[in-house]
Amino acid sequence: MxxxxxxxxxxxxxxxxxxxxxxxxxxxxxxNLNTSAGENFLVLNxxxxxxxxxxxGGKDNILMxxxxxxxxxxFDSTWTAPKIFTDWTDDKGLFSPIGFDKxxxxxFSEVTYSQGVYSSKISKFQTGGGAVEVDxxxxxxxxxxxxxxxxxxxxxxxxxxxxxxxxGVEDLYLVRRKSDGRWRSPVNLGSQINTEFQExxxxxxxxxxxxxxxxxxxGGEGSFDIFFSVRLDESWRNWSEPKNIGTPVNTxxxxxxxxFLNGDQWAYYVSSQNSDGYGDIKRIRIExxxxxxxxxxxxxxxxxxxxxxxxxxxxxLAIPAEVIYAGSEMILPNxxxxxxxxxxxxxxxxxxxxxxxxxxxxxxxxxxxxxNEVALxxxxxxxxxxxxxxxxxxxxxxxxxxxERELDLIVEMMNDNPExxxxxxxxxxxxxxxxxxxxxxxxxxxxxKKYLTDKGISAYRIKGIGYGGNAPIASNAEEETRKLNRxxxxxxxxx
Numbered sequence: 479m480x481x482x483x484x485x486x487x488x489x490x491x492x493x494x495x496x497x498x499x500x501x502x503x504x505x506x507x508x509x510n511l512n513t514s515a516g517e518n519f520l521v522l523n524x525x526x527x528x529x530x531x532x533x534x535g536g537k538d539n540i541l542m543x544x545x546x547x548x549x550x551x552x553f554d555s556t557w558t559a560p561k562i563f564t565d566w567t568d569d570k571g572l573f574s575p576i577g578f579d580k581x582x583x584x585x586f587s588e589v590t591y592s593q594g595v596y597s598s599k600i601s602k603f604q605t606g607g608g609a610v611e612v613d614x615x616x617x618x619x620x621x622x623x624x625x626x627x628x629x630x631x632x633x634x635x636x637x638x639x640x641x642x643x644x645x646g647v648e649d650l651y652l653v654r655r656k657s658d659g660r661w662r663s664p665v666n667l668g669s670q671i672n673t674e675f676q677e678x679x680x681x682x683x684x685x686x687x688x689x690x691x692x693x694x695x696x697g698g699e700g701s702f703d704i705f706f707s708v709r710l711d712e713s714w715r716n717w718s719e720p721k722n723i724g725t726p727v728n729t730x731x732x733x734x735x736x737x738f739l740n741g742d743q744w745a746y747y748v749s750s751q752n753s754d755g756y757g758d759i760k761r762i763r764i765e766x767x768x769x770x771x772x773x774x775x776x777x778x779x780x781x782x783x784x785x786x787x788x789x790x791x792x793x794x795l796a797i798p799a800e801v802i803y804a805g806s807e808m809i810l811p812n813x814x815x816x817x818x819x820x821x822x823x824x825x826x827x828x829x830x831x832x833x834x835x836x837x838x839x840x841x842x843x844x845x846x847x848x849x850n851e852v853a854l855x856x857x858x859x860x861x862x863x864x865x866x867x868x869x870x871x872x873x874x875x876x877x878x879x880x881x882e883r884e885l886d887l888i889v890e891m892m893n894d895n896p897e898x899x900x901x902x903x904x905x906x907x908x909x910x911x912x913x914x915x916x917x918x919x920x921x922x923x924x925x926x927k928k929y930l931t932d933k934g935i936s937a938y939r940i941k942g943i944g945y946g947g948n949a950p951i952a953s954n955a956e957e958e959t960r961k962l963n964r965x966x967x968x969x970x971x972x973x
Contacts, residue, residue, distance in 0.1 A: 482772065484811055486796075498688070498706075498766070499738065499745065499764040499765065499766055500764065500765055501726065501727065501745075501762050501764055501949060502762075502763040502764065502765060503762070503763050504609045504726050504762070505726055505727060505747075505749075505760045505761065505762040506760060506761060506762070506830060507759075507760055508759050508761060511531075511759045511820075512758040515533050515534040515760060516533065516534040516756030516757050516758075517531050517532070517748060517759050518531065518532050518533075518535050518574070518734070518735065518748055518756065518757050518924065519531055519532045519574035519575060519625050519679065519734075519748075519925070520575075520679075520734060520735035520737065520746055520748050520759060521575045521576065521577055521578075521627060521681075521735070521737060522737050522738070522739055522746065522748065523577075523578040524578070524630040524684065524739055524740075525578055525579075525580055525582070525630075526582070526592070527739075528578070528862055529746070530575035530578075530584065530586075531575065531735070531748075531759065531817055532572075532573055532574050532575070534756060537622075547847075548946070555717060571733040572589040572590075572622065572623070572624070572729070572959070573586055573587070573635075574586060574587050574624065574625045574626075574662070575587075576600065576625075576626045576627060576628050576635065576637075577626075577627050577628025577629075577635075578628070578930055579628065579632045580632060581829065583602050583603060583604050583627050584602070584603045584801075585600060585603075585612065585635075586600070586601055586602075586603065586609075587599070587600050587601075587624045587625065587626060587637070588601060588624075589602075589619065589622055589623065589624045596619060596620060596621065596622055597619075598617065598618075598619040598624045598639065598855055599611050599612075599617065600612040600614055600617065600626075600637075605691065607932070612661065613660065614653055614661045614663065614664065614739040615661075615662070615663040615896070615897050616896045616897070617641075617663070617664060618641050618642065619639035619640060619641055620639075620640045620641070621639055621640035621647065621648050621755055623638065623639070623648055623676075623678060623681070624637065624638065624639045624677050625637075625638045625679045626638060626680060626866055626886065627680050627681050627682050627737075629682050629684075629686055630684045630686075631686070632655065633654065633686075634652065634653070634654060634682060634686065635639065635652075635653040635655075635656045635661070636650055636651070636652060636653075636667075636680040636682055636689070637650070637651045637653060637680075638650055638651075638665060638676075638678045638679065638680060638691075639651065639664075641664060642666075642896070643666045644672075645666075645669055645672040645673060646672075646673065646674030646675060646695075647674070647675060647676045648676045648677055648678055649666055649667070649671075649672040650665065650666075650667045650671055650672055650677045650680050650689075650691060651664035651665060652664065652665050652667055652714050653665075662897060663895075663896050663897045665714070665832075665894075665915065667714060667715060667717070667718075668715035668717070670707070670715070670716070670717040670719075670720075671689070671691070671697030671717055671720065673693060673696060674703075674838075675693065675694050675695030676693060676694050676695065677691050677692070677693045677695065678691065678692050678702070678734060679691065679734040679735040679736070679748075679942055680692070681690045681735070681736055681737040681742060683738075683740075684739075684740045686709075687708055687709045687924070688706060688707075688708050688709075689706065689707050689708075689717070689813060690704060690705070690723075690736045690737070691706075691707075692705075692732075692733060692734040692735070692736070693696045693704060693706070693720075694706075696720060696722070697731055698722050698728055701731070701732045701750075702732040702733055702734050703722055703723075703728040704722070704723045704727055704728055704733050704734075704736040704747065705720040705721060705722055705723065706720065706721055706723060706823050706945070707720040707721070709720070709799040709809055710809070711798040711809070711811035711812075712798055712832075713798045713800070713809070713831070713832050714832070715800070715809070715832070716798070716809040716811060717879055720827060723736070726762065727747060727749075727762060729747075729749065730751065731750040731751030731752075732749065732750040732751075732757070733747055733748070733749045733750075734747065734748050734749075735747055735748040735749075740766075741860065742764075743763055743764065743765075744761045744762065744763060744764065745761065745762055745764045746759060746760070746761050747759075747760055747761075747762075748760070749882070751892075783816045784816060784850060785814065785815075785816050785850065786814070786815050786816070786829075786839070786848045786849075786850050786851075786852055787813060787814055787850070787851050788810065788813035788814075788829055788831065788850065788852045788854060789813065789851055789852070789853050789854070790834075790854065791853035791854060791855050791856070792856065794851075794853070795877075796812060796813040796814070797813050797831050797834070797854065798810060798811050798812065798813055798831060798832075799813050799829055799830060799831040799852075799854075800829070800830045801815060801827055801828070801829060801830075802827065802828040802830065803825075803827050804912060807840050813831075813896060817969075825841045826838055826839065826840055826841060827839045828853065829852050830890075830894075831854055832894075833856060833857060833858070833895075834854035834855060834856055834857060834891075835854060835855045835857055835863060835887060835888070835891050836854075836887045836890055837850060837852060837854055837887070838883065838887065855896060857891060857898060857970050858970060858973065859970050859971065859972060859973050860969070860970065861969070861970050862903070862967055862968070862969040862970075863967060863968055863969075863970075864965050864966075864967040865884055865885070865888075865926075865965070865966050865967060865968070866884070866965075867880070867881060867883065867884040868881040868884050868885060868926065868966050869881055870922055870964075873918070874918075874921075875918065875922045875924065875925045875929055876922030876925065877925055877926075877929070878930065879940075882929065885926065885929050885930065885933075886933070888900075888930065888968070889930060889933045889934070889935060892930070892935050892939065893934075893935075895973060897972065897973055898939065898970060898972065898973045899938075899939045899940070899941070899970075899971045899972040899973075900939065900940055900941070900968040900969065900970055900971060901941045901942065901943065901968060901969045902923045902926055902927055902940060902941070902942040902943070902966065902967075902968050903923070903942075903943055903945060903949075903966065903967050903968065903969065903972050904918075904919030904920060904921075904922045904923040904926075904943070904944040904945065904966050905919055905945050905946070905947070905949055905950075905963055905964065905965050905966070905967070906918055906919050906946050906947045906964055907947055907950070907954055907961070907963045907964050908947035908950065908954045908960075908963075909947075909954075909960070912946055912947060912948075913946075915947050916944050916945070916946035916948075917944070917946075917947035918944070918946070919944030919945055920942070920943075920944030921944070922944070922966055923942035923943065923944050923966065926941065926942075926966055927940050927942050947963065951963060951965075
């Protein structure tokens with residue numbers, strides 16, 4: 479892969495330094511928090527000095543036992559006795575805290591088991607009392623475990639669960655909040671973070687870039703170790719190589735739920751090493767330092783190199799992207815990459831970016847030496863995208879061979895964005911019988927819809943309408959412009 483495509487970084491400096499921590503001394507138990515029942519799933523409250531965690535309620539299997547939830551007030555690095563949320567003690571299942579929002583509401587997850595199937599949800603315990611379920615589309619978890627964190631600004635939720643596109647068992651998923659306050663569906667953070675084993679108890683630091691998590695898929699001191707990684711761009715799929723935070727935190731036991739607050743002198747985590755139960759809460763002194771980013775380089779381009787710049791079609795601004803070439807993937811944080819023209823031999827690249835329709839680029843002699851823009855179409859609500867390469871035999875609803883390639887990109891986009899619903903629109907020119915033209919356009923829409931549903935896209939996500947020649951985008955006076963009116967396009971209805 480590296481022999482063919484090289485990333486260019488001209489001015490990528492927005493992520494030039496990252497805030498890290500180092501440990502001072504050894505860790506210590508917080509005796510008044512720990513019991514023989516076992517504590518787990520620890521989260522801190524960044525808006526108020528507080529903590530929440532789950533505690534096993536009995537000696538049954540921890541995954542199916544009753545749980546109670548403790549909340550602790552922070553004062554001079556000591557913790558008061560727990561206050562139990564009695565509202566939840568009668569419920570059966572696994573409860574784990576997610577985080578706290580600015581209003582003081584607490585988010586928590588629940589996994590229950592019924593008739594051989596696990597089901598899960600995220601709920602919000604409101605300050606005024608009572609819990610309400612948080613609407614997260616396509617939230618499905620096949621695992622008895624579910625843990626997570628909420629960013630301090632309340633815009634991001636990272637969940638650990640076994641769901642769609644998993645690398646294996648529990649993976650970490652991003653859930654973004656929309657501008658209207660609703661939540662998007664979970665998106666896998668990718669193979670730079672997730673392994674074929676388990677990634678659990680994530681913690682997103684207050685910079686919204688540094689991610690700590692526990693995993694048993696990367697080796698280490700014991701069963702679960704704490705690792706951290708830094709997000710390198712806005713795609714949330716490009717991360718630095720995860721690093722083990724090492725001793726004295728990680729031991730031959732199991733360490734999970736690592737977290738800390740900016741400006742605090744302590745980090746907290748759960749460890750099974752020498753614990754009273756399945757896990758005890760521990761703390762360790764920390765200090766903050768700045769680690770400079772030395773990864774920035776500038777690549778010189780020669781006279782025989784072709785430069786690609788991936789941009790938003792409407793704004794023409796560069797966007798982060800991903801290149802897929804011969805089965806290999808490469809992340810482009812600034813949307814720029816180059817190819818040596820002497821290596822071009824009728825090969826192809828696929829260009830992807832989160833929230834955009836993918837595009838196939840043919841590597842052939844028609845490409846210009848120098849900068850070539852790759853303009854991706856946004857799949858934001860209301861945007862209409864014309865399918866330029868979906869063609870039909872004249873006067874029929876039957877697609878010409880080769881049209882499938884662009885439709886496969888739509889299938890890929892809809893699989894990557896399971897919330898999206900689209901409206902297919904069929905159009906003809908104004909030649910011939912208007913009634914027959916409407917029927918023809920409807921038939922072509924049905925052909926496209928059938929192809930998408932045959933590829934596994936649910937029919938309820940696809941609507942269709944045939945306009946005939948009633949919605950031209952060009953003049954019908956001449957064939958050169960009239961052919962532009964013979965088209966199929968789709969409008970994004972929901973995302």
